[in-house]
Amino acid sequence: MSRTMRGVLFMAFVLAVHSWTLVAASPSLKRGFYKKTCPQAERIVRNVVGPAVAANPGIGAGLIRLHFHDCFVRGCDASVLLEGGDSEQMNIANLNSLRGFEAINDAKALLESECPQTVSCADVLAFAARDASEFTGGPTYKVPAGRRDGRISRREEANVLPSPLASAQELRDDFTSKGLSLEDMVVLSGAHSLGIAHCPTFSRRLYNFNATHPQDPSMAPDLAEYLKRRCPPPGQDRTAVPLDVATPNLLDVQYYRNLKKGKGVLISDQTLWTSSLTAKMVDSFADKPNRWAKKYADAMVRMGAMDVLTGNQGEIRIRCAVVNSY
Structure with a gap:
């Protein structure tokens, strides 16, 4: 199984504006990606994540972990959100231990109502991980967006996730x-x-x-x-x-x-x-x-740019748990 990745060109610098903010220069992702097509996208996600974390702080940890477990397998394409008997969710590294799906699904449903089939599940997950960081007392940062959703999720591919026994x-x-x-x-x-x-x-x-x-x-x-x-x-x-x-x-x-x-x-x-x-x-x-x-903010932006699908690659899922039917 390959553990390499396609090269992604990016760099980041930090601006101090009451909080740590990142700007990533990437040929595939950019800040303000939804400024014209869905200007309320990030606010909608934030307004779901905030109350969810307030009600259950464990959701904050879950959303950050979901983003990491997504990006480490097949890149940041929301493949970890796909359900199925042979999906990444069924790997022992994920089985019965992933949290935060409800917040992602609630945010996605609101986005579909506001801007149908415009904001990817992969971007929702990246925004939610950023917001979870802020709402649990950690740094906030700007998230470059433009990811597309993958259509493949395989249980065995999640074997690349780091082990809790690793040196x-x-x-x-x-x-x-x-x-x-x-x-x-x-x-x-x-x-x-x-x-x-x-x-x-x-x-x-x-x-x-x-x-x-x-x-x-x-x-x-x-x-x-x-x-x-x-x-x-x-x-x-x-x-x-x-x-x-x-x-x-x-x-x-x-x-x-x-x-x-x-x-x-x-x-x-x-x-x-x-x-x-x-x-x-x-x-x-x-x-x-x-x-x-x-x-941390810098590294989260770098991680969020790993092996992304952009342009006409992949799709924008209507529901994050299943691929679109055509």
């Missing part, structure tokens, strides 16, 4: 195969300041780490005790715990501060502190929240 080196390779840098990987991992993890994704660290240490010695003892109470042996039920036990509903740099204390829940989180490849970046972001915010 820093494996994560680096996963991200560089998609055209993202090592720093992008560490920056985007900061989204784990939000969200939850289920027991099977980390129980190995508690009960069966290796032949020498039944429990992962890099995990803080108080965190291990908390997780064991939530996930008793063998730790294979579907109980969920916050990825950031300190500020679970805020997108902030507490994630990096937790790693420095041995309080990363997943192996793929804690490895960023224990690996010499990434430890200095973790240390820097933990102490410089504004620096992380700028880089």
